[in-house]
Every structure is written in C-alpha cells, then in structure tokens.
Amino acid sequence: MSSQQNLAERGMAAGLRALNWLAASDLLDRLGLREPTERLLHGASKTTVATATRAGRTFAAAQRLSRPARQPKGPRTDLFDLEPADEQQMLRDSVREFALAKLRPAAEEADAATATPPELLGQANELGLSMVGVPEELGGAVEQRSAVTSVLMSEALAQGDMGIAVACLAPAAVSTAISLWGDATQQSTYLPEFVSENVPAAALAILEPRAMFDPFRLETRARRANGGYVLDGTKALVPRAQDAELFIIAAELEGTGPALFIVEPATQGIAVEPEPAMGVRAAATGTLTFDNAKLGPDALLGGGDPKVYTECVQLGRLGWCAVALGTGRAVLDYVIPYVNERKAFGEPIAHRQAVAFTVANIAIELDGMRLATYRAASRVDQDLSFAREVALARRLCAERGMAIGSDGVQLLGGHGYVTEHPVERWYRDLRAGGVMEGALLI
Amino acid sequence: MINLETPRKFEQLVSQAHLVATEIFRANSRKYDRAEHSYPKELDMLAAAIDGMNEGGGISGAGAGTVGSGPSGNGASGKGRSGNRNGSNMASLLGLIELCWGDVGLLLTMPRQGLGQAAIAAVADEEQLARFGGKWAAMAITEPEAGSDSAAIRTTAKYDEDTDEYVLNGEKIFVTSGDRADLIVVWATLDPSQGRAAIKSFVVERDNPGLKLDRLEHKLGIRASDTANFVLDNCRVPKENLLGSPEIAPKGGFAGVMQTFDNTRPLVAGMAIGVSRACLDRTRELLAEAGIEIDYDRPPHSQPAAAADFISMESDWEAARLLTLRAAWMADNRKPNSLQASMAKAKAGRVATDVALRCVALAGSVGYGEGELLEKWARDVKILDIFEGTQQIQLLIVSRLLLGKTSGELK
Numbered sequence A: 001m002s003s004q005q006n007l008a009e010r011g012m013a014a015g016l017r018a019l020n021w022l023a024a025s026d027l028l029d030r031l032g033l034r035e036p037t038e039r040l041l042h043g044a045s046k047t048t049v050a051t052a053t054r055a056g057r058t059f060a061a062a063q064r065l066s067r068p069a070r071q072p073k074g075p076r077t078d079l080f081d082l083e084p085a086d087e088q089q090m091l092r093d094s095v096r097e098f099a100l101a102k103l104r105p106a107a108e109e110a111d112a113a114t115a116t117p118p119e120l121l122g123q124a125n126e127l128g129l130s131m132v133g134v135p136e137e138l139g140g141a142v143e144q145r146s147a148v149t150s151v152l153m154s155e156a157l158a159q160g161d162m163g164i165a166v167a168c169l170a171p172a173a174v175s176t177a178i179s180l181w182g183d184a185t186q187q188s189t190y191l192p193e194f195v196s197e198n199v200p201a202a203a204l205a206i207l208e209p210r211a212m213f214d215p216f217r218l219e220t221r222a223r224r225a226n227g228g229y230v231l232d233g234t235k236a237l238v239p240r241a242q243d244a245e246l247f248i249i250a251a252e253l254e255g256t257g258p259a260l261f262i263v264e265p266a267t268q269g270i271a272v273e274p275e276p277a278m279g280v281r282a283a284a285t286g287t288l289t290f291d292n293a294k295l296g297p298d299a300l301l302g303g304g305d306p307k308v309y310t311e312c313v314q315l316g317r318l319g320w321c322a323v324a325l326g327t328g329r330a331v332l333d334y335v336i337p338y339v340n341e342r343k344a345f346g347e348p349i350a351h352r353q354a355v356a357f358t359v360a361n362i363a364i365e366l367d368g369m370r371l372a373t374y375r376a377a378s379r380v381d382q383d384l385s386f387a388r389e390v391a392l393a394r395r396l397c398a399e400r401g402m403a404i405g406s407d408g409v410q411l412l413g414g415h416g417y418v419t420e421h422p423v424e425r426w427y428r429d430l431r432a433g434g435v436m437e438g439a440l441l442i
Numbered sequence B: 001m002i003n004l005e006t007p008r009k010f011e012q013l014v015s016q017a018h019l020v021a022t023e024i025f026r027a028n029s030r031k032y033d034r035a036e037h038s039y040p041k042e043l044d045m046l047a048a049a050i051d052g053m054n055e056g057g058g059i060s061g062a063g064a065g066t067v068g069s070g071p072s073g074n075g076a077s078g079k080g081r082s083g084n085r086n087g088s089n090m091a092s093l094l095g096l097i098e099l100c101w102g103d104v105g106l107l108l109t110m111p112r113q114g115l116g117q118a119a120i121a122a123v124a125d126e127e128q129l130a131r132f133g134g135k136w137a138a139m140a141i142t143e144p145e146a147g148s149d150s151a152a153i154r155t156t157a158k159y160d161e162d163t164d165e166y167v168l169n170g171e172k173i174f175v176t177s178g179d180r181a182d183l184i185v186v187w188a189t190l191d192p193s194q195g196r197a198a199i200k201s202f203v204v205e206r207d208n209p210g211l212k213l214d215r216l217e218h219k220l221g222i223r224a225s226d227t228a229n230f231v232l233d234n235c236r237v238p239k240e241n242l243l244g245s246p247e248i249a250p251k252g253g254f255a256g257v258m259q260t261f262d263n264t265r266p267l268v269a270g271m272a273i274g275v276s277r278a279c280l281d282r283t284r285e286l287l288a289e290a291g292i293e294i295d296y297d298r299p300p301h302s303q304p305a306a307a308a309d310f311i312s313m314e315s316d317w318e319a320a321r322l323l324t325l326r327a328a329w330m331a332d333n334r335k336p337n338s339l340q341a342s343m344a345k346a347k348a349g350r351v352a353t354d355v356a357l358r359c360v361a362l363a364g365s366v367g368y369g370e371g372e373l374l375e376k377w378a379r380d381v382k383i384l385d386i387f388e389g390t391q392q393i394q395l396l397i398v399s400r401l402l403l404g405k406t407s408g409e410l411k
Helices: A007-024 A027-031 A034-054 A086-113 A118-126 A147-160 A162-181 A184-194 A306-341 A353-381 A387-412 A423-434 B008-034 B042-055 B088-102 B104-108 B116-123 B126-132 B192-198 B253-289 B305-332 B338-368 B374-385 B391-403
Strands: A202-205 A221-225 A228-238 A246-253 A257-263 A270-274 A286-295 B137-140 B156-160 B165-176 B183-189 B199-205 B211-216 B227-238
Touching: A086 A118, A086 A147, A086 A162, A086 A423, A118 A162, A147 A162, A147 A306, A147 A353, A162 A184, A162 A202, A162 A246, A162 A257, A162 A306, A162 A423, A202 A228, A228 A246, A228 A257, A246 A286, A257 A286, A257 A306, A306 A353, A306 A387, A306 A423, A306 B391, A353 A387, A353 B305, A353 B338, A353 B391, A387 A423, A387 B305, B008 B042, B008 B088, B008 B104, B008 B374, B088 B104, B088 B253, B088 B305, B104 B253, B104 B374, B116 B126, B116 B137, B116 B183, B116 B199, B116 B253, B137 B165, B165 B183, B165 B199, B183 B192, B183 B227, B192 B199, B199 B227, B253 B305, B253 B338, B253 B374, B305 B338, B338 B374, B338 B391
Parallel strands: A202 A246, A221 A246, B137 B183, B156 B183
Antiparallel strands: A221 A228, A228 A286, A246 A257, A270 A286, B156 B165, B165 B227, B183 B199, B211 B227
C-alpha cells in the first residue's frame, strides 16, 4: 500500500484490481451471478474512472471575497408555533414529492449496489440541497440561515430513502460548514463549485473506527509543519468517500483540541477503501486513511476554535435526527395499510391490541422525536443554546428511532425480514442514528 | 414559523406558579402525605388569591374550567401575526406544570379548581353557568363495575313528573375531592337499554341528603387529595341540573361528554410532566453531590451510567412535554386534537412513572427514604397514568384514529 499514490490513482487501481480478481474467479459462474455482477461492476468502474477525473477538479477562486459572507438569521417569533413558514413548507413538500417519486423506487437497488445512481444525485442537486446553507452573495439559494429549513428538507428526503438521502446531503454538509465557518479565502475557493450545476461530491468526516468513539477524543492527529498541517489517522463510514472531491476532516490539532480541516483528495498520503455497513449503504460509505498527509496553510476551518468544532458535532447529530424522522415516517406510513389488510384468524391483524398499540407507539414516539428535533433546530435559528436540546433529540432519534425500525419489521413478521418489503432496510438504516457522527450537517 | 419555546408573555405566570409551588405546595407536601384525609387549610387563602388573579387575567394555573375549545382567554394579545394563538389552554398547562412540580396531591385538591368545572364549562347553558360557575365541582363517573368503560355505567336517573326532578340511584367511586367539593357532576343513564346515548351528567349539590358518603379511600399517593366513594340513594335533583340536552339522541350526546377529555387530558399529562420534572431536578442535584455531572456533548455511552440514564430519562420527558404543549397549542388554535391529546397523555403518563421510579433508584436509600420527596413523587405519579383515561385507553384511542377503526372493530 503505497501512500505515494493520490486518492484518484488509488481509487482506479483498487477498482481494476477487484475487477480483475472477480473476472478470473469462477465463483460468479457457480452462483449464477456473473451477469448481474458484471452489470454492477460496469457501473462501478465507470464511477471509479469518473472519480479520477472529478478528483482532479481544481478549486480556485474566480473572485476573492474581502471578508467571509454569512447568511443572516431569519425573523423571530415569540409565540409557540408548529407551522413552518410558507417557503419552508414549499421546500419541504417539493423535496418530499421528489423523495417519494424518485428515491423510494431506487432505494432497493441502490442499497444492494452500495451506490446511488449518478442521475439521481444530479436531480437531487437541482433541488438546491447544497445551496441552502450558502450565503446569497456566493450564489446560495436561500436568503437566511435556517436550521429548521435544513431539518425539514433532510427529513423529507429521507422519507424516500435514508441511504440515498445521506448521499445527496453529504456535499451540503461541506458547503454549509464552509459557509458557517470558512474565511474569505476558503469561501471564495470552494463555495462557487457547490452552487454550480455540477456540485462536487464531498463529505464531512468525524467518525473513527473504534468502539466507544467520542468525537471529543479524536485519534486523528494534525500537527503544524512548514506553515501548514500534517494529518495522520483514520476516518470511518465517510459517505461517498471514493468519489468525493472535497473533504472536511476532524482531527485533534496539537495544542489546540479537536478542529476541522478542508482536505482535497488529491493530497498525497490519503488512502480510501470502501466500507459498506449495516445500513445507509446507498451512501457508499468508505474509510479514509491519512498517512503523513500534508495540508496547506489555508486548510484549517474556523480558526481551530473548539466552539466551532462542538457546534459542528451538534449540527451533525441534528442531521441524523432529521433523516431518522423521515425514515420513521416511512415505516409508519407503510405499516398502517399493511396491518389493516393483512388478515389472521379471520380478521385484519389491526384488530388486535398487540398490533394496534405497536402502531400507536410508533406514531407517539415519532412525534416526540420530531418535536424534540424541531425544537433544537429552532433554537439554533434563534441563537439560543442548543447543546442540551440536540442531545435529547439525538437520544430519542437513536433509541426510539431504532425501536421504530424494529417494530416495523416485527409488524410484518416473516414478510418484514425479507427484502421484498422495505422495512428490513429501514431497520438497518434507523440504527445509524445512534452510531453516526458528522457526515450530515444541519 | 416553528418555535417551541415558552412564549415570553407567559413567563410571569410561570414564575408566579413556581413561587406558589415552592412556598406553599412544597412546604406542605410531606405534612399532607402523612395526614391523609385532613383538609389542607393552607390552600384556602391561595385559592382565594387565584380566584382574584383569574378575574384579573393573571395566573390561571390550576383552572381546568378555563380550558376548552371555545373562545380562549388572553384576548387579542394571544393572537400572532399569522393568526397563530397561544391562549388559555397553553397558559393553564404551563401554570399547572409548575404547580405540580410543587405537589400534585395539593394541586388536585385546590378549592374550586376541580375537573368537574371543565365538564360544566363544556356543556352547561347560560343559566347553569350562572348558578354553578366558580363553585368547586367534582366529577363522579367511575363505578365499581365500570371504570374505563364509562358507557357501561349503571347509575340511573329517572324523571319524576310530579316533582319535575330526576331521581338518581347507584354507586360512584374514586370521586376526587368528592367530600370537599360544593358540587358533584354525576354521570347517570336515563335508560340503560339505550347505551351511550342515554348517558347524561347531573349536577348534585354536596349537601343533597340522597348523596351519601360511603368512605374515603386510603391510597398509594396523592394523599392530600381525598378520593370519595358515594351511594346515590333516591337522590333528587331539579331537572334544571341536567347538563346539556335531556333528549336521548342516537348520535352526539355522549361524544360531546367525551370531548371534555380532549381538553382535560393534556392537563393531566401536564401534571405528569410537573411531577417528573421535580424528580429530575432533585436527582440532578443529588447526582452532582455524588460527583456525577451530565455532559450533553459527549456520547452517553462514554459517560457514567447514571449520567447516561439521566439523559435518557430527560429525553423522554422532553418528548412528553412537547407532545403535551402541542395538544394545548392545537386547542388554542381550534384544531381538532383528540389524537394529539391522547398521544400526550399516553407518553406523559408512562414516562413520568418510569422517570420517578428510576430517580428513586438512582438516589438509592436517599431516594427511597422519607427524608426526600422522591419516594412520594414516585407514589403520586402513578395515578396520572390511570385517571382521565388509562395508558391502555389512550393507546386504544390513538390506534383507532390512526388505523381508522371503530370501537367495535378494535376492542
């Protein structure tokens, strides 16, 4: 494993090696899998080649900002209110429509292929997901910074499919982070690409591969050297890791604490490997390894301020809450007609309290999760402290969300366990809520 | 625009209620837990003060009589730009949460604040409102053989043409503040063969000679609040004391009575939220004394088990609280909220009981002993998952509404 190859080269090499190995094996013939696998590999190698090209994208500022641009916060209300503003409702409804029409039908195949079809990513970009968090003067889509809007859009997208939603939202995490914390140079360099027609694949990586991971005790290290930084360590379950053209990487900066770095994948010393997981497979998660990876002086995001990093972790958790809400809603909407139609002992199983109460509890817990998540997001928008509210929402979405996934399978019984119905995928996806850090950003 | 913070205009109400909870309720908590069936005279002055404040539009914390789907209090000031209202349902709920943070048993026996007033407010006509408004009214629904199944009550009301009176006969149990109230709202059937449609509510004056106190219950908790059992023995009430229409209509009558619960269920959920917040607040202090700090940023699994447990309890508590605020907000905005009211009651009832019992365990012998109030709150709180519709009844309501089932299909 040479660390001299850059990511693009390594990606192509790994793809071709796997192809060669598989083509030489008679395993596929024995299992009758050759044709589908070749189709799959065809897609995969195309993606790999495309990655090599895209990874070569140069981020360069056409015009330099004199100072960083920030989205202003929106108006406040003093009244308790559960109705989103009109424009938020419109955004949410259009994203939901897209999610149900496009993401849901593509979900099973994308899950199996551990990849989201590029045309779907392109269509999702047209929804402006990566532009929502970008200031208007840099080409952003929305005048005001609104965590609530991001939550509503992420929730709606994940109602179609969580894995694809994460793949679609991964670049938005990067563009939002640079919008929120980038300096003038970083914003001028990177943000124009995120508001272009060809949004780069990008990912925010915090998670590391070990039990008891704590995002405030990172083992990925950054040290200062030659006016820049040097990264060492490993990041786990990074969405679209292999085709990403830009990363934000969390690392412990010596003498400062955990901090965020903007990293271009062409950097020497970065290796990437696919790391498929239990769920969110369409997000094409991978492992990133940094071995003496040298970053320039402009790589540090938010000046290494520990408050920026903490906020990033919190907003990431809110993102995982939002997608859990969407998938939880998918479960509820799926089980209600199922238990009403499925008959046992001569009547619909919905006539049994054990079944009906399970449905009731899914709805109750889902609404509790949703209200807690909305409250946390609305506190972000109101400049109120939100550490506690994010923690409470995260715990609800992780644990109650997981239970909703489990109940969804249980209500369908054996039918829930097979891939003919989507509930087994939602079961796998909903476990992500308690595990994932970063990757999304509200 | 989405905002789930407590409106600033209710902050004063909340802080007044908190003061009452601390200075009067907490100060007498243990006393009346021990002296079951003795009247908490400390509340008389407080009740008078609250009556005054209600008239002045101030604290209406315990006022079940002020909730409802009708034009709500707070006048024009409750209306936001886009027609969004935060009115008397939310105000009552917020006040109630604070008071129950103090003591739910004492709250339940606040003079003139019984849930019976909600029933009167919901169905009484002008003349009845004038006669009964402002009095202490208790609710008598449950019978030895009919609890959750309130359509199965057997207490009868027969019209006596000679005297223009109804004659009530039967037995009523679990009447909160039954012996202390001025009025008892009694549910009885005009014709047992006609089911729900024949069930009506009647206002019985406490000093009616036909209303005989059988006994006061000894209970697990809420001992400050008396629970009375009555026998109605040829209990005669003027026909004007029937609330609503005397007609036995096949549709609507009983449903109207049941709708009272849409407004009172969020209040009982609010009681659960108040008691369990008391548990959480005290437990947090005790944990801090034991060297356990709760860190909301670090993953729960990398913190001490007690801290992780606390975050887990607090998150479910927050979900219950927000579900309850939603139900009240919907009532203020005249949105139908049967589903959300039952969701709130179901979640709050079970979460509060769970939280209270776990807090006792976290505090160890300190939590279990009578030196602290934690053990008392854990006893008090259980009733809140039972009255105004048990956990199981709430789940039935929620699932019937979600699944589109009748009570005949989903039993």
